[in-house]
Amino acid sequence: MRNFLALLGLIGLTACGGIRDDLANAPDAIGAFRLGHNIAVVNEPVQGPFSRTVSDDAWQAAMVTAVQDRLGEARYFGDKFFHVGVAVEGYVLAYPGVPLVYSPKSVLIFTVNFFEDSTQEKLNDEAIQITVFEPCCNIPLIGTGFTRSAEEQMEGLSFTAARAIERTMRQNADWFGGTPEILEADDTILEGNVLEDNPDLIAPPQEPPAELLAQTNPPGTIGLP
Template sequence: MIRRIAALAFLSLLAACGGVRDDLTTAPDPIGNFLLGHNIAAAVDPQKGPFSRDATNEEWKAAVEQAVADRLGRYDGDAYYHVAIGIQGYVLAMPGIPAVYAPKSVLIFEVTFFEDATQRKLNEEPIQLTVFEPCCSIPFLGSGLSKSREEQLEGLAFNAARAIERTMRENADWFGGTPEVLEEDATILSGNRMAEIQAEAEAGAEAGAAEAQ
């Protein structure tokens, strides 16, 4: 039965992955006078969540900085702003057991914005965010069954950059623009959700052990 469910889930996954990510080759609507200055990501031994593959500090730094550069480097305002990102935790999902527990890939980070002209912080306290992979979220099929570690890492970095851009639009007055009200995105959550992720993992592991008996 589980094998049959897994097969159906895989077919659903293929269909779901037909969805496209937003196009980074087009010019975005401006966010005030924002122009990307320094883009710095730091990963100092972030917490590795349950059932996770490994990733190095250097891999996270490179992936997030590239994703932010690709997204925010498209803006052509006339005032420089700097973006500082701190990687706090992650899960690069291992293959799970369909219909029992499928770990989700997650990245937890904080972001701070700086105005170049004044060298002041635009948000006094770092903004904490938790992001999941931007595509192919089938409830009973984790991406560990369908994606490599590198693909998971790239997808999370891509969505982290999206989350940062959304935060900027919601607080566009920081950059001389008008704040926007955006629709909720289920793959982007506020705060550090690692405790919830660990609790879900423990419950999933218990369910998996019970199913195996």
């Protein structure tokens, strides 16, 4: 089992490298967009089932960093400043669970709003609510609780959240003086709140067998909460 988990973790990390490489690519402009204020608000978000706990400050720092890395002046340097405001509403940072039987997934639920600096106008009518899953987290039969720490899970979710924000901007590029794009679906990004709309995507409804749980989580290890 230990070798099996190590192999799956290696596969996930190898695949993830390709996704992360996109930050090194020079993106096409999104109209006149240039990042102004980069704001992340985290105020006791809902913690979903089978989740590790992290502080609001940690989430705030992770989101600000991810948005800056993706949308900052190193990548977008248009003629007009726009502000991006994110509010973290809920999350699951999956515990190890039971491999092959019970593998909860990690998700982040947030809303995002866009504002033009010169007019202070809000560009979207209503806050845009998005759920993201970790990049490369869909390794068959196992969740990332076995292969990543809480900090690594949070960083991966923030990375995907920033990518989801960038995709939303491209799909609505007219807000920034550009031409809207039609993008292919991404199965790590969903509209809405998965904790409310479809919680079975995070964890199956049944409890894992107690004897298997005991075998997988010996004394002194982290298991289900």
